[in-house]
Amino acid sequence: MKNLLILFSIIFSFSTLEASEVSEWFEKESNQFLEIMNNNEGTESENYEKYKYFVNKNFAVKSIAFGLIGENIVEKSSKNQLSNYLKVFTDYLIKTIYKLSNSNSSSSIVLKDVDIKNDIYIIKSEISYKKSSANIYWKVIDTGSSYKIIDVIVENTSYFVTKKSEFNKILRKNRGSLEALIIEIGKI
């Protein structure tokens, strides 16, 4: 019984430690994001570069990109095609985040809760702008060397799920052609 209690307390203290580490990471990166978001004084390309750095540092871009097209397409595509797609998608992701954050100026992102399910951290936060606020959930993985975001859910709308529907539609319309998808998302 005593051993069982010790085991439980060890497991519990590990998960608390992990949660506090990911919380610390989140606080730091969200503050940096706010700084980028609220300092739009530079030129458009300078601001874009700041977002690019942020996205590359904190998002699991490859996992998101390949997850959106699905394993079948990843397997049947050439290395060259995949690397081209990854490049175009990264640009697409940066532009989407840049566009969305450029139209808002936020005053705070407050961490509300951290949960873990199947090795994925679910960070609940609240972003406020003007007098309104929105709940944002971040799904984060621990890669060993750093934490990476795999999905952002704003008020029940998941970026990954929404984009997967869009990308699947384009792929289905073009008989699974990755080239067609690259052209389509390159237009944005």
Place this chain on the structure above:
Amino acid sequence: MKKHLKVILLTISISFLQISSTYSNDEVLESGISYDEIYDPIEPINRAVLNFNFFIDDIAIRPIVKTYKFIAPEPVEKGVSNFFSNLKEPIRTVSFIFQGEFYKSFNSIGRFTINTLTSLGTFDLASRVGMEKNETDFGITLAKGGVSSGPYLVIPIIGPSNLRDFSGDIIEYFADPISNSVPDREYIAIGNGLNERVEIDEQLDKVRDASSDRYEMIKSIYYQNRNAQLEEEFIQNLPVPKIYIE
């Protein structure tokens, strides 16, 4: 005459629901739904209706909404939003009874009483005293009763829906105790519709140019938001990408 109309509409909605049950894929209460394979057999028609809705929105509704948002101070906007939300509390009460959620049902009618008596519903005092608003509607009641969603629909002027939710809207329109007790219920419906449009104005602006296929985007967002109202662990259960070494 009005009674006959109600009976006809109820019959139509019940028969719709039967059709929707036969048409539905292998969904069980929507949970575990594959978002990129939503049942959409009349997609070309839906797409045309969506384009029509955006056209009407561009030329008529959006200018009204933008002007209203420009003129009305934020407290007024909030007050109007609270007013229309408060009018829905009695029908929420009925919906919760059908769902067997009696505590929430009491909460809804309590909120209606407090907010109506203190400010005609323009100020949400009930939330301040711990009676939080719980959203629901007849579409959710039907879903909880085991009715599947049926095909995705884009309704002219109204927007995205599905057979189950649209049937729920029809039932709600005629069963709503508030609408039934005022002479010109159409004005309430129009006011409520415009208020809902005001509330999603910013999101709609983003959808206009943030997507390679706005039809798919709106459809996905609609289903995610409906499922969030149905599933307790919605966020946890959302699909995630397979992890590749970065």
